Amino acid sequence: xxxxxLSHGPLRRARQFLALTKPRVVTLIVFTAVIGMFLASPGxxxxxxxxxxxxxxxxxxxxxxxxxxxxxxxxxxxxARTRGRPLPRGDIxxxxxxxxxxxxxxxxxxxxxxxxxxxxxxxxxxxxVGYAVIYTVLLKxxxxxxxxxxxxxxxxxxxxxxxxxANDVTAEALLLFLIIFVWTPPHFWALALYRAKEYAxxxxxxxxxxxxxxxxxxxxxxxxAALFAVTLLPYAIRMSGAIYLVAAVTLxxxxxxxxxxxxxxxxxxxxxxxxxxxxxxxxxxxxxxxxDHYWQ
Numbered sequence: 001x002x003x004x005x006l007s008h009g010p011l012r013r014a015r016q017f018l019a020l021t022k023p024r025v026v027t028l029i030v031f032t033a034v035i036g037m038f039l040a041s042p043g044x045x046x047x048x049x050x051x052x053x054x055x056x057x058x059x060x061x062x063x064x065x066x067x068x069x070x071x072x073x074x075x076x077x078x079x080a081r082t083r084g085r086p087l088p089r090g091d092i093x094x095x096x097x098x099x100x101x102x103x104x105x106x107x108x109x110x111x112x113x114x115x116x117x118x119x120x121x122x123x124x125x126x127x128x129v130g131y132a133v134i135y136t137v138l139l140k141x142x143x144x145x146x147x148x149x150x151x152x153x154x155x156x157x158x159x160x161x162x163x164x165x166a167n168d169v170t171a172e173a174l175l176l177f178l179i180i181f182v183w184t185p186p187h188f189w190a191l192a193l194y195r196a197k198e199y200a201x202x203x204x205x206x207x208x209x210x211x212x213x214x215x216x217x218x219x220x221x222x223x224x225a226a227l228f229a230v231t232l233l234p235y236a237i238r239m240s241g242a243i244y245l246v247a248a249v250t251l252x253x254x255x256x257x258x259x260x261x262x263x264x265x266x267x268x269x270x271x272x273x274x275x276x277x278x279x280x281x282x283x284x285x286x287x288x289x290x291x292d293h294y295w296q
Contacts, residue, residue, distance in 0.1 A: 012124025016086040017100055020069050022150070028279065029061045030054060035286045036176055039293055045165040052115035053164030055155065059108030059138075062125045066101035067132040069293040070094055073142075074111045079198040099212050112164070118211070119165045125127030127156040141203070146209040147192075151184035158286075172239050182227045186220040186259065187278035194268040194275075217263040220274075228252040231285060240292045248286030 015290050034054055069076065069087055073094070074084035086092040092100075103277040105128060112121040135150030143149070158176035163169055189207055192199060193216055208216045231248040234240040258274040 009048070014044070016091045019064040020097060020100065021104075022065040022069075025239045026058060028283065029154075030058050030174075031283065032180065033057045033161035033164075035158040035290050036158030036173065037165045038290055039158075039172070039176070040162040040165040041237065049116055049165045052111055053120060053161060056108045056110075056112035056116060056120070057124060057160050057164075059104045060128050061108075061134050061157075063108060064128045065100040065103030065188045066097055068136045069144060070097045070101065071132075071136050075202045075204065078202050079195070081195060081198065084282060086201070093195050094095050105193055116164045119167055119169075120160055122170075123163055124158065124160055127153050130156075142205070144205045144207045147188045148185050148205075151181050151188075154184055155180035157235065171237075172234075175233055175237070175239065176234075179227070179228055179285070183278070183282055186223045186255075187275065188284070189216050189223075190201060190275040190278060191222050192261070193262075194271040195265070197206065214263075217259075217266060219260040221256075221263050224252075224255050236288065240289055241295070242292075243295055244292035245289045247292075248285060251285055251288075255281050262269045286296060 034050070037050050037053060071083060071084075072082075073087040076085050077088035082088065087094070087097060105257075107120050107126055112124055124143065130153035130216055131150070134152055135146065139146040139150045155177045158180065159173045162173035162176070166173075192206045192208050193213060196213070199206040200209045207219065231252055232245070233249070235245040255277065258270075259278055262270055262274055
């Protein structure tokens with residue numbers, strides 16, 4: 001079979017199904033989950049928990065993303081950012097998506113139950129329901145606070161990782177949850193600002209649509225300030241040391257700079273840069289936690 005045939009056959013089909021899982025989003029989810037695994041152990045975590053925990057969480061996250069694509073396919077079709085996804089294009093059917101998501105979700109949960117522990121499986125199932133059903137179906141079309149309330153599901157990955165290794169959820173794990181929970185609104189609202197017209201066209205009550213740009217930018221500033229304070233807590237409770245503290249202060253100061261600039265002199269380009277930095281920020285912050293954990 002030629003390379004051209006593959007590009008139009010099984011390989012292209014595989015890429016379409018992969019796109020349903022939102023690989024970039026799942027990558028960040030898995031990354032924070034793995035950090036949670038390492039932070040839960042004073043030394044190196046058990047290889048079995050890391051490997052099978054990562055696989056199970058990744059499969060469940062991909063399944064939740066596919067369900068999100070299934071539920072929102074009509075909305076995705078009217079938004080420039082998402083109209084190229086497989087469902088709006090008609091490359092994959094709703095039934096195929098449901099079957100794909102079901103197989104992945106069941107496989108992920110089964111792996112977690114059989115090879116990790118029951119606690120991680122149940123927490124992952126709750127996270128799946130929170131994102132795929134409570135956020136996607138109930139909250140997103142109903143309230144401009146959708147991303148705040150629904151952010152609880154997105155903040156769960158480090159807790160899942162922690163539970164996979166420790167078979168417990170401690171205060172430290174909940175602090176990791178809190179960091180991502182407070183990070184989510186300024187991260188997502190920066191995107192919503194420069195996509196406000198698309199969200200309005202799709203009929204979604206995102207904060208910039210319902211309350212306007214200035215109010216949203218104020219909320220971004222307030223949440224970013226709260227995030228700065230929350231990220232100091234790992235040092236305050238001696239979960240981390242000076243390396244993490246320097247990173248948290250530096251990264252947080254830059255994020256605050258973006259938030260202030262966004263409020264004072266808004267532009268779509270600045271909102272895009274703020275959104276992109278927020279991703280770098282979270283990855284760098286959790287990396288600093290990991291480095292600090294093993295440096296001490």
